[in-house]
Structure formats: structure tokens, C-alpha cells
Amino acid sequence: xxxxxxxDLLQLVKSTEPDWIAKRLEExxxxxxxxxxxxxxxxxxxxxxxxxxxxxxxxxxxxxIEGVLQYCALRYAADTTDLVSQQLHNxxxxxxxxxxxALAFMDIEMGKLLASNPTIVEAPALVEYKHYLERTLRVIPxxxxxxxxxxxxxxxxxxxxxxxxxxGDWLSTRTFQLTVDGKVRTLPYGEIIGYYQHHDxxxxxxxxxxxxxxxxxxxxxxxxxxxxxxxDHLQMCEWRKYPSPMTQSLIANDxxxxxxxxxxxxxxxxxxxxxRYLRLKAKLMELPKLGNWDVVAPLPSTPxxxxxxxxxxxxxxxxxxxxxxxxxxxxxxxxQKRHIDAEVRKGKESGAFCSTWFGGKSAFILQSFNGxxxxxxxxxxxxxxxxxxxxxxxxxxxxxxxIGSCIAECGSIFGELLLTERLLKSAKSDSERQAVLAMILDxxxxxxxxxxxxxxxxxxxxxxxQAGKFLDGExxxxxxxxxxxSVYGDxxxxxxxxxxxxxxxxxxxxxxxxFYNYPxxxxxxxxxxxxxxxxxxxxxxxxxxxxLLSAGSSLSPTDLAKEIGxxxxxxxxxxxxxxxxxxxxxQLEKTL
Numbered sequence: 001x002x003x004x005x006x007x008d009l010l011q012l013v014k015s016t017e018p019d020w021i022a023k024r025l026e027e028x029x030x031x032x033x034x035x036x037x038x039x040x041x042x043x044x045x046x047x048x049x050x051x052x053x054x055x056x057x058x059x060x061x062x063x064x065i066e067g068v069l070q071y072c073a074l075r076y077a078a079d080t081t082d083l084v085s086q087q088l089h090n091x092x093x094x095x096x097x098x099x100x101x102a103l104a105f106m107d108i109e110m111g112k113l114l115a116s117n118p119t120i121v122e123a124p125a126l127v128e129y130k131h132y133l134e135r136t137l138r139v140i141p142x143x144x145x146x147x148x149x150x151x152x153x154x155x156x157x158x159x160x161x162x163x164x165x166x167x168g169d170w171l172s173t174r175t176f177q178l179t180v181d182g183k184v185r186t187l188p189y190g191e192i193i194g195y196y197q198h199h200d201x202x203x204x205x206x207x208x209x210x211x212x213x214x215x216x217x218x219x220x221x222x223x224x225x226x227x228x229x230x231x232d233h234l235q236m237c238e239w240r241k242y243p244s245p246m247t248q249s250l251i252a253n254d255x256x257x258x259x260x261x262x263x264x265x266x267x268x269x270x271x272x273x274x275x276r277y278l279r280l281k282a283k284l285m286e287l288p289k290l291g292n293w294d295v296v297a298p299l300p301s302t303p304x305x306x307x308x309x310x311x312x313x314x315x316x317x318x319x320x321x322x323x324x325x326x327x328x329x330x331x332x333x334x335x336q337k338r339h340i341d342a343e344v345r346k347g348k349e350s351g352a353f354c355s356t357w358f359g360g361k362s363a364f365i366l367q368s369f370n371g372x373x374x375x376x377x378x379x380x381x382x383x384x385x386x387x388x389x390x391x392x393x394x395x396x397x398x399x400x401x402x403i404g405s406c407i408a409e410c411g412s413i414f415g416e417l418l419l420t421e422r423l424l425k426s427a428k429s430d431s432e433r434q435a436v437l438a439m440i441l442d443x444x445x446x447x448x449x450x451x452x453x454x455x456x457x458x459x460x461x462x463x464x465x466q467a468g469k470f471l472d473g474e475x476x477x478x479x480x481x482x483x484x485x486s487v488y489g490d491x492x493x494x495x496x497x498x499x500x501x502x503x504x505x506x507x508x509x510x511x512x513x514x515f516y517n518y519p520x521x522x523x524x525x526x527x528x529x530x531x532x533x534x535x536x537x538x539x540x541x542x543x544x545x546x547x548l549l550s551a552g553s554s555l556s557p558t559d560l561a562k563e564i565g566x567x568x569x570x571x572x573x574x575x576x577x578x579x580x581x582x583x584x585x586x587q588l589e590k591t592l
Contacts, residue, residue: 004335005369006078007339007340007365008337009075009364012067012074012360013071021091028069035102036103039106043105044112047120048123048124051123051126052125059398062398065099066357066358067359068092069096072088073092073355074355076088077349077366078341080348080349093161097153097154097157100153104150105146110136111137111139114137121137128397128400131556132554139251142240142242142251148239156512160228160229161511163228163509164225164229164510164511167221167509174189175346176211178192178195179206188346190368194372195207196208197297197372198297199297201293201294204294205291208293208497208498209495212495212500213497215503219503222503223473225509226509227470229509229511230462233245236512246459249516249518252513253405254553254556254557255404255406259558262573264521266574266575267448270575273582274448276585277588278295278488280585280588284300284434284588284592285300286300289492290491291494292492292494292495292498295446296446298439299431299438301431302434307371309369312375319415319422323418330387331383331386333362334362334386337362339362339363339365339386340364340365340366340379342367343369344369348366351367351506352378354385356392357389358398361389362390363385365385373439374439377443380416380418381413382412383415384412385412387411388403388408388549392552400552401553402552404553404557405519406522406523407523407557410523413523414545416440417528420439424437433588433591434591441585444524444581447520447521448521448524448525449488451521453487454517456487457479458508458515458517460482477500477502480499480502525576525578526568526577527577529566529573529580530545530564531580532576532577533564548563
């Protein structure tokens with residue numbers, strides 16, 4: 001792997017010496033303490049001008065500490081086995097906890113101010129922060145006392161945070177033996193998953209069997225972690241008086257339950273559409289029925305092409321540039337400045353993510369690039385997050401860039417569709433068109449329908465705990481399979497080992513953020529509707545997407561949709577996204 005496939009984190013800090021980093025972390029904790037001394041006990045008496053000054057100072061402070069905290073987190077994600085990275089990550093976590101504890105008073109006192117004087121939200125001086133204050137008002141009923149909030153943070157550090165880190169560390173250090181071309185290879189998780197899309201069906205099947213068979217051996221680790229996190233969340237729901245286990249997520253995503261109910265009703269009404277696609281893909285693969293090891297596999301007619309790093313870059317930059325030249329320039333800049341870590345190596349965190357660097361008005365991306373078409377799509381997806389970061393960081397302040405996951409996925413999924421459009425236009429045969437359409441429909445199926453099953457799984461897990469049942473590995477697996485089959489029906493054959501698939505889904509282990517999954521479903525259908533509008537309006541649609549991605553969290557998803565003419569609380573709106581999916585399926589069927 002060349003140096004250009006490893007990110008350059010030196011841009012985040014002036015020095016990478018551990019002592020220098022440690023000193024910066026100490027200074028950040030000290031500044032938080034001084035800030036506390038300055039404002040504690042005084043926020044309730046502030047007028048609009050005082051609140052504005054407070055929020056602007058808060059944003060300034062977050063930018064001052066962003067770089068060093070991000071450096072520690074990203075260095076660790078790049079190699080969780082490196083001792084120095086472990087130490088820095090641990091130091092940053094401790095500093096973050098201390099800073100959070102020092103500033104815990106702010107939300108509580110701000111809540112009391114807004115509760116006693118709600119009209120301050122409408123003050124002209126605070127117009128830029130209006131929705132930030134509205135979101136704060138929504139949190140107020142669920143805040144504890146300052147002492148309790150600080151105790152929760154201390155509890156979390158060696159509680160749910162530690163369980164989450166254990167799951168990630170454990171997965172990143174697992175290796176798996178796979179027989180390839182008659183030779184046994186020992187592969188890290190980030191590399192073996194590349195075989196899930198291999199042209200050799202037997203190899204795909206073997207890779208799935210090996211991974212989930214081996215993960216099942218550690219089911220006591222996975223079940224202990226998920227059980228602790230679920231139990232902790234239910235306890236916090238009781239303390240914070242959340243009406244349901246989903247309330248925290250709805251507040252974080254700036255949504256109401258009605259929108260999610262309409263979304264999930266639409267998903268279940270359309271399971272036959274997805275099953276139609278699965279049967280169509282089976283026909284294209286000349287199989288009586290797909291196995292789970294076929295669901296994201298390339299079609300037999302797809303050339304066994306490996307994309308080079310340069311080929312992937314040129315293709316993705318071209319796709320974004322065709323939509324908006326500035327988008328393409330920003331994407332290319334991410335490559336130029338080495339903001340992408342794509343090298344495959346042991347110890348690297350699995351999966352892919354994009355981390356916004358607000359102070360640099362840019363972002364950093366992590367993925368494991370094996371050269372498959374799926375890797376190219378993943379890259380396009382994460383770079384869509386990068387474009388979102390470029391726009392949002394230029395238009396908003398940090399307090400107005402606390403984007404819920406539903407909107408956070410819009411730029412990334414739209415980027416996938418732009419890549420699809422580019423590939424379809426350049427396709428020279430039906431087999432090439434089939435490969436591209438299957439790729440986008442595979443992704444849609446996984447992100448919308450499979451993730452809907454994950455939502456039903458998580459919902460059922462909490463219902464299981466509330467019913468007094470113990471979440472051991474086998475019980476969790478039964479809940480997983482039931483949710484899965486409600487979506488897939490009999491359209492797929494499953495390996496017995498796949499009942500352990502929940503073990504590696506990091507979203508169930510993220511501390512203090514439950515129901516991470518439905519935003520992916522939300523974003524898929526939302527963006528498919530946006531894309532349908534783009535195809536109807538052409539270049540006049542471009543400013544609408546720029547406005548949406550520039551808004552950060554200054555507007556709710558409901559209001560962002562209204563600006564475009566959508567109502568997310570109706571089944572009819574969500575069905576628009578399904579119509580776009582159906583159009584792709586129809587196009588694929590015509591190639592037969």
C-alpha cells in the first residue's frame with residue numbers, strides 16, 4: 001500500500017509527541033474548569049445578549065479542543081493495537097469525561113433559564129441559535145441534577161463506554177482462517193469481509209461460515225456487552241423519565257415518533273418489493289434461491305474487476321463534479337490532502353466512517369480498501385459525508401452542526417446515487433448495467449430492508465428485557481432471527497451460523513445512543529425521493545441539496561423536508577422513495 005492510502009493526522013495538531021498531546025489535554029480540562037467558575041450559577045440570569053456571548057464562547061472552546069481530541073480518536077481507530085495510540089485514546093477519553101463533568105452545569109442552568117423565560121428563544125439576537133435552543137428545551141424534562149449528571153459521566157467511563165470499547169477492540173483483533181486457492185490464509189476481519197463479494201460462490205460461503213462460526217465462540221463476550229448496554233439504557237430511561245427506550249434517539253435525531261411509525265409502516269408494506277428483487281437476483285445468478293452469502297455478491301456476468309486507488313479516485317471525483325463542480329473539487333481535495341485512510345491492516349477498526357474536522361472545514365475518512373466495487377461505493381458514500389462537512393462547517397457554527405443521523409446520511413447516500421448514474425451512463429452492455437443496478441439495489445436492500453430488521457431486533461430486545469427475560473447469546477440470536485425473517489420471509493436461505501450476525505453490529509454497542517439503525521432507513525428513502533426530484537428538475541435541484549447539506553442542525557428534518565415540499569409524517573411521502581427503488585428494479589428486469 002502506498003503512503004497516499006494512509007491519512008495524515010499531523011494536520012490536526014502542532015505536534016504528535018505524547019507529552020505535548022497530554023499537556024494540551026490537561027490545558028483543555030483546566031479551561032473547562034475556568035469556564036465553569038465564570039458561568040456557574042449565573043446562566044439563569046442572562047439576557048439574550050448574554051446567552052449569545054455564552055454560546056459563541058462555547059463554540060470557540062469546542063474548536064480549540066477539537067483537533068487534539070480528534071487526533072487521539074483517529075490514531076486509535078487506525079491501529080487499536082498500538083500501545084501509544086491506546087494510551088492517548090485513554091487519556092483523551094478521561095479528559096473528555098472531565099470536561100463534560102465540568103460543563104454539566106451549563107445544560108441544566110440553560111434549561112432552567114429557558115423554562116422560566118421561553119420567549120428568549122425568539123429574541124432577534126439569538127436567531128442563529130434559535131433551533132439549538134428549541135432542541136435544548138426538548139431535553140430539559142429529562143435532565144438530572146448537576147451532581148447526578150456528573151456521576152452518570154463517571155459511571156459511563158468504566159461502564160457502557162468500556163463495554164463498547166471491548167466489543168470494538170475484540171472484533172478488530174480477531175483473525176480468521178480462510179482457504180484460498182488451496183492455501184490457508186490468516187486474515188483480519190477488515191480483510192476477510194472483502195471475500196463476501198468474491199466471484200467464487202463457495203469462497204463467499206466459506207468466508208461467511210468462518211467469520212460467524214468463530215464469532216460464536218466468543219458469544220459470552222458479545223452477549224455480556226450488549227446485555228450490559230441494554231440494561232444501562234433501561235435504567236437511564238427510568239432515571240430520565242423517557243417514555244420509551246426510543247425517546248433518547250428521537251430527541252437526538254430531532255424527530256417525533258410519528259415520522260418513524262410512518263416510515264416503518266411503509267417498509268413492511270413493501271417487503272414484497274424487496275423479495276421480488278431477491279428472486280430477480282437469484283434468476284440472474286441462475287440459482288433457485290439466494291443464500292445469505294449471495295445477497296451482496298456480484299452477478300456472474302460481472303467482470304472480476306479490481307479497481308486501483310487511482311481508478312476509484314477518478315471515478316468518484318467525476319461523479320461528484322458532474323453534479324456540482326465544487327463538490328468534485330472538495331472530494332478531490334480529500335485525496336490530495338491525505339484525509340483518507342484506506343490501507344488494510346490488522347488492528348484497524350472495522351467498517352468505515354467519516355469524522356468531520358470542523359476547524360479545518362473538512363473531514364477525515366477511514367475504510368479498508370480491497371479494490372472491489374463495493375469499496376468504491378463505500379468511498380463515494382464516505383466522501384458524501386465529507387462534502388456535507390465542507391458545506392456545513394462553512395455555513396454553521398459548531399452548536400448548529402450537531403446533525404442527527406437521519407440527515408447526516410443524506411450527502412453520503414446521494415453520492416452513491418451519483419456514482420450509480422455515472423456508471424450506468426458509461427456502461428457498454430446489459431451485463432455492465434446489471435452489475436451497477438445490482439450494486440445499488442443490494443445497498444438499498446441492506447440499508448433499508450435489512451436495517452429495518454435490525455430496528456425490529458433492537459425494539460424486541462428491549463421488550464424481552466422488560467418482560468424479565470435474560471439476554472444470553474442464544475436468546476439474543478432467537479430475537480435476531482425472528483426480526484430478520486419478518487423482512488426476508490422465504491426469499492433467502494440462511495447459514496445456521498448467521499444467527500450470530502448481531503455480534504459484530506457495532507451500532508448496538510455504541511454507548512448512550514440506542515436505536516442507531518432506523519436513521520439509515522430514513523435516509524435511504526428520503527434520499528431516493530430527493531434523487532427522484534433531481535431527475536425531474538435537473539440542475540435547478542442543485543441549490544436545494546446544497547441548502548439541505550449546509551443547514552447542519554439549524555433546522556429539523558421536518559422543516560428541511562418542508563422546504564423541498566415533503567411531509568415526512570405521511571406514508572405517501574415515504575412511498576416516493578419506494579417508487580425510485582421500483583424504477584431501478586424495473587430497469588434491471590428489462591436487461592434480462
